[in-house]
Amino acid sequence: MTTTHISTMTTPSLLSPALADPGQPVPAARALGVARIAIGLVQGLILYVLSEQLQDRTRLTMHGMLLHSLLLMGLFIPTMVISGLSHMRVRKLGLWVLLLALLIPALMVHDIWRTDLSAWLLEPALGAWRDSARYVSHPSPQLMLLLPLGLFIAQAMVLAGSHDRRWVAGYPSYFAWAWKLSLQVIFAALFIAALWLILFTGAALFELLKIHFLGNLIGRSWFFIPVTTLACAAAMHLTDVKPAIIANMRKLLLTMLSWLLPLAVLIVAGFLVSLCSNGLQPLWVTGHATAVLLGTAALMVVLINMVYQDGLSTEAPPERLIVWSLRAACALLLPLVALAVYALGLRVSQYGWTPERLYGALGIAVASIYAAGYAIALRRAERLAGLAPVNVSASFAILAVSLATLSPLADPARIAVADQLARVRSGQIAPEQMDLPFMRDDGQRYGVRALAEITQSSDPQLASLREKSQLALQSKNGWQIGAADEERKREVGSNVRMHPAGRELPLEISLKYWPSYVRHDAVPECLRSGASECDGYFIRPPGARRDQLLIIDMYSKPMLLAQDAEDDWEILGTFPIDSSCLPLLRDILEGKGLQWKASSQYELRLGQVAVPLVPSKPGEATCEQ
Known part of the structure; x- marks a missing residue:
């Protein structure tokens, strides 16, 4: 590693000293x-x-x-x-x-x-x-x-x-x-x-x-x-x-930590290769893919600069393995950021902007500077001199993004509230789907002001929201809105298309409160809110004494529910299949040609592929259990 040393100028005054180099002693x-x-x-x-x-x-x-x-x-x-x-x-x-x-x-x-x-x-x-x-x-x-x-x-x-x-x-x-x-x-x-x-x-x-x-x-x-x-x-x-x-x-610190870069490159490359065989569906099911991908990109940037330092030295060059890992890491940033863009784009197109997604978008903007700049730098010079201007540009971008986010210019709450109203007015979502608890709590003054304007609005599109907005302005927090409006918001039952025709969703399922996750499994949105639709199929796997219910939607893994000894519906597990398999699964279910492979646990048969049921993991004991 080499560091540029600039000689210090002496001066008799402490308060008007020489502009000391960070690597040289300070006078007085x-x-x-x-x-x-x-x-x-x-x-x-x-x-x-x-x-x-x-x-x-x-x-x-x-x-x-x-x-x-x-x-x-x-x-x-x-x-x-x-x-x-x-x-x-x-x-x-x-x-x-x-x-x-x-x-x-x-x-x-x-x-x-x-x-x-x-x-x-x-x-x-x-x-x-x-x-x-x-x-x-x-x-x-x-x-x-x-x-x-x-x-x-x-x-x-x-x-x-x-x-x-x-x-x-x-x-x-x-x-x-x-x-x-x-x-x-x-x-x-x-x-x-x-x-x-x-x-x-x-x-x-x-x-x-x-x-x-x-x-x-x-x-x-x-x-x-x-x-x-x-x-x-x-x-x-x-x-x-x-x-x-x-x-x-x-x-010492940079020399030691630079040897972590080959390991990081190996892990990230293995992850990207695994995506080719497993598909992208497992990423979207997590609900936090963007944050993980951005965090990984940030870690890669830090490790890259621990190797690059102030420029690859010709006097004491790094080991060849480190140099090759540096080049590989610069190339791997681009697919990581591209995946983050895709993941965030899916969430925004489905549910609109929230402050968290806006922070993610701003993070992606900065990460894109690193990813594109580092990829271009790979083609320009053997010693990767192009990394230096990219780092400086990204630093200025971080300052600009931070300042804009903390000011009215790009206040995430303001943008998210405006997006909620725009989605309602454009017909992208029904007025009943507006997130009133968010507007009341996380929308800050922008959300509360929007609720007050809705109560006074003569817009026919917002007519159904006037009473709810009035209730929100009187509620101490968003939780009270949810509790007071629980029955009207859920309306679970009519939004689940049941198969075979004539069967209805069991009343116990429609009335049951389903949190976002049960025993670490993501519960389909259609069981928690009437705003989302899905399909329900009554099936009877080998050895089952009663019909069980298979819930299929486009955003989570197919989930199997069954009644326990007390006739309460519980989640048995999920079938880890890619979204591209869902049309085939629907065709098989509607044609009553579903096959089960002989096994110690349930396994669906989709053509030549056997998909095993992944049982729900036992959760921690709670006072309600």
């Missing part, structure tokens, strides 16, 4: 350490005061936007300043801090604003919302996930740009700074964990002597918050002025 280490410790102490005191306000529930707590904006700024901005000292000029560092001081509160304000439902809710939901909003108005999980990720990428880019004195830095600088920040975060976390382990151990020792001072001290917020921020500042300073630690650890 002692004065710099004092400055960073002081920032860490001030950060701890600020966070302590704000945390007390959060617990007080009478002052700033009444202004959630302001309080949480201050908390986020107190959490992230001092850390950015500590990281930038000695590596950015004072003017640039000041402008960067000013930009963060504007951006972070803006995102926080939007995050809380989107949860403000007071203008549309009706009693008793309005009273419940006001009580909860007063005390439980916290940043959303997506903000707390995407904001640190975006700030990390932006900080690495800003530091690299300051080092190279360019708006867009060279790839070796991006690589060096990103890994330096990553290892600083890891070392800081380990340092803080070790510090608190020692303090807790000391408290336990003194407790043996009935001395409670230390145990009481470390439980006080005025102690543990500043101590933690001081420890973080000290750890970041030590790893900054001792760059050899970072360089050696980075080299």
Whole structure:
């Protein structure tokens, strides 16, 4: 591995230092350490005061936007300043801090604003919302996930740009700074964990002597918050002025982890080859294929860059096996992302957009940059120089996607609510199929406002939704809507086409509550909601004393139900066949030519293929069992 080293320029001022290379010692280490410790102490005191306000529930707590904006700024901005000292000029560092001081509160304000439902809710939901909003108005999980990720990428880019004195830095600088920040975060976390382990151990020792001072001290917020921020500042300073630690650890870590790439390539290639024989149906049955495929693609990208580093070195090239694995991994990304696109497209075409699917689509957009770029890079150069601009472009894309998602520009809740209304108005779904619990809970202010507009709408297409929307605005949450509207929503029975003609779906099945999964088997949607249709066939396998019911739809595996000793209908298992086999199975069932292969368990006979029944796995015991 080689890392570009740029010589440092000396300067007499600490606050206007040389733009230090991440691999070179930092000048004026002692004065710099004092400055960073002081920032860490001030950060701890600020966070302590704000945390007390959060617990007080009478002052700033009444202004959630302001309080949480201050908390986020107190959490992230001092850390950015500590990281930038000695590596950015004072003017640039000041402008960067000013930009963060504007951006972070803006995102926080939007995050809380989107949860403000007071203008549309009706009693008793309005009273419940006001009580909860007063005390439980916290940043959303997506903000707390995407904001640190975006700030990390932006900080690495800003530091690299300051080092190279360019708006867009060279790839070796991006690589060096990103890994330096990553290892600083890891070392800081380990340092803080070790510090608190020692303090807790000391408290336990003194407790043996009935001395409670230390145990009481470390439980006080005025102690543990500043101590933690001081420890973080000290750890970041030590790893900054001792760059050899970072360089050696980075080299060791990347060398070790690069040997995982051949294993990952073997597994992913085996998975893709298996799809050729098993088909795609098993992927869609899981319901989370897109997330798994995107996670696998992300892992491959990380492993690829652990081998590539800041460019394949000619002085100390990787082993030939690693290089071939690198090229194979670049090629395997494209089919993984293509499968993710197909899986997500199926779900969206069937059920429309949800916030989760929108996050998946944005993830696919970023993954597509990596997949297409890496595939093109395979054709352009022997040392895969094309990977560098792809990584930089993808980093900018991640920043843009994060910012758009956390702002009104691409708020997933807003887009999903608009899609629900558009599907109803276009006739893609019946008004009764609109997901009211989603609109009430997960649609945020956009969903609740849409419900309020439906109650006042004169659109004949929405007439059947007015009463339900009124009920939703009065309900404290989506679960209440489901409970109040249970009988009207389900209507299971008429949506199941029974065979032979004249037979009806047993009343016990239509009235029974079926969750999404029973003993790890996906239950067909038609048994849970009248919005989906399927076919039911009464059959009698060899040795069965009574008729059993085979349920077939297009989106899940055929499922066999039978009555137990207490005449209650239960799931016996499923037949793992591809969707391409369903027409043949229907023809055989309707022609009464179903054959069973002699076996210790049920096996359907489809031409020359025997399909065994996969029994339901025993589930965990519950209080209802």
